[in-house]
Amino acid sequence: MRTVDFHILLSLLDHQRHGYGIIKEVEAMTSGDVRMGPGTLYGSIKRLINLGLIIESKKRPSAKDDDERRRCYYRVTAAGIKATRAECERLQSLLEIARVKKGPEFTSMVGVG
Structure with missing residues (x-):
């Protein structure tokens, strides 16, 4: 799944939103790290x-x-809910692989444990 699609789906899980509302919710969810313009959205x-x-x-x-x-x-x-759940599970699996590959230093670095 494309990252931008995942962010949009996450933004819609709790409320319906219009385009600008989606943009603002994604910015809020990511502390401003993800910003999308209208073309991308x-x-x-x-x-x-x-x-x-x-x-x-x-x-x-x-x-x-x-x-x-x-x-x-x-x-x-x-x-969409099913696809979002599947993507969350996929990302969780990747994080588990990273934990195994990188060991405890990585886990403490990303703040998960």
């Missing part, structure tokens, strides 16, 4: 929709939370 959104991992949400937020009625909101599908 909407290219990824199109790909994720085509893969059936996210869809446009027909449900709109409440009027007080919906600052612009024209915005398109997205939400993760059941397939």
Whole structure:
């Protein structure tokens, strides 16, 4: 899975969001380490929709939370949740391999144990 796709899926797990909301959530989740522009975002959104991992949400937020009625909101599908879970498991497996290969120094360096 592409890293940007993974970040988008993670950002949608707890709430539906519009494009700018996804950008801001990804920045917040990564402490500003991941920043995506509109081209990257909407290219990824199109790909994720085509893969059936996210869809446009027909449900709109409440009027007080919906600052612009024209915005398109997205939400993760059941397939998207499954794909996100699989990617988390894949990354966990890679971390385990790194722990074995690099030993305790690596584990303490990345703050996992």
